[in-house]
Amino acid sequence: MPEIPTHELEQRLQRYGLNPCGEILGSNFHCNLSEIHLNRLDPKNLQEQEDAFTAGALSVATLLNHRFVEERYRQSRELDPIVGVSFTGLFDFFVHAFGVEWLEWWQAGRPQTAVGLAFKQKEQEYLNRWRDTVHRVIWDYCDRHGIKRPNRCTTVQPSGTKSLLTNASPGWHPPKSQRFLRRITFRKNDPVALACIDYGYQVVPSQSDKDENGHLLNDPFDPRCTEWLVEIPVAVSWADLPGADAIDVSQFSAPAQMDFYMQVQGCYVTHNTSATIELREAEVEALGTRIYEAIRDDEGYISAALLARFDDHQTFPRLPFEPINRATYQQFQQDVLDRRRTQDFQSALNRYDSGYLEEAGPAGCDSDKCLLPEQTPNS
Known part of the structure; x- marks a missing residue:
């Protein structure tokens, strides 16, 4: 094994265990990221998948041509150039690939039965194929352009907001429900929210807007209201698959989620996987044991x-995210159509948005844009 200089070892240790974007810990480095929306791909079309991961790989590889002005960033890239090709909508992809039987296996806890082992083998084949494509394309590009190869190129990044753009279940995670009411926070009178009203979506005051007795406000135009929640009824792409409604995805066990996460980490990811495992109190001991193992x-x-x-x-x-049943979803959808005053969302937005507006208002990370203060690194 080759000797690693101390300064390079220290640099690499700062990166170990970071979340895939590296925005929480670490310093003096950047990661070039791309994301494949698997929910938009045909599980039977291997060429389409190859093309998608090739495009994702090239989009991050070409960014390695950039030369940083800051010396510390240049040195970091020379030691260990970082790229990460991620995906989202994996759960949706596998439902379309394997059908309701795969969901039933999840419901049973992903046991190591003959059927379960066959499913795991198929999952691994997809994940390995995508990983190998990414590394082959990036390394070939780097070799042809005289760029140092990244030694690992795949990740699953946090993918909440971007997943919503194509109605994908985030990253590798199961969705909250087959159908749900999605509430997105905006400041009061935000142009996008006003356009949503014209398009038929309901707007209600946020959880932070209350009366003098601590009760939630109900009128979004109440002068005491400062933030709006736009309510959008959403269904996953496989919601109407025969038999899918019989599966309660919110009951998937924590060990089952852990098992699927380890499939992704072991068969696709070479950096780190953004993973949130949801559990109940009775599952703590079993999940803790599995993590220890x-x-x-x-x-x-x-x-x-x-x-x-x-x-x-x-x-x-x-x-x-508020889970709703089929009937409630259909009623919400009809209510949206009944309230709709325009069929052209873009024209509605243009009516309210005359250009760049200073962001002010919604707190937290569920806003229409990142509200964390911009920080300038120390020299």
Whole structure:
């Protein structure tokens, strides 16, 4: 094994265990990211998948031609250039590939039965094929252009907002439900929110807007209201698959989620996987044991966030994702059409948005844009 200089070792250790974007910890480096929306691909069309991952690989590889002005960034890239080709909508892709039987296997906890092992083998074939495509394309590009090869090129990045653009289940995760009411936070009178009203979507005050008695406001035009929630009824792409409604995805066990996450980490990801495992109190011991085993047996586990299920504790009103049944979804959809005043969302937006507006208002990360203050790194 070659000796690694101390300064390079220190640089690399700063990166180990980061989330895929590296925006939480670490310093002096940048990661070039791209994302494949698997929910838009045909599981039977291997050439389409090859083309998609080739495009994602080239889009990050070409960014390695950029030369940083800052010396510390240039040095970091010379030591270890970082790229990450990610995907989202994996769960949707596999439902379309394997059908309701795959969902039923999930519901049973992804057991190691003959059927289960066959499903795992097929999952691995897809994941390995995509990973190999990414590395082959990036390394070939780097060799042809005299650029140092990144030693790892695949990741699954946090993919909440971007997944919504194509109605993909985020990253590798199961969706919250087959159908749900999505609530997106805007400041009051935001041009996009006003256009949403014209397009038929309902707007309600946010969780932070309350009266003098601490009760939530109901009128979005109340002068006390400062933030709006735009409510959008959403269904996953496989919601109407025969038999899918019999599966409650919110009941998928924490060990089953862990098993699927390890498939992704072991068969596709060479950086780190953004992973949030949702669990109930009764699952803590079993999940803790499984994580211990993954570390003990060196299975490639790096990290995962753990989140208590909403239904396991007191919840709160006007959730960002509120599961709804088929009938409620259909009623919400009809209500949107009944309220709609225009068929052209772009023209509605142009009516309210005359150009760049200073952002002010919604708190937290569920806004229409990032609200974290911009920071300038120390020299």
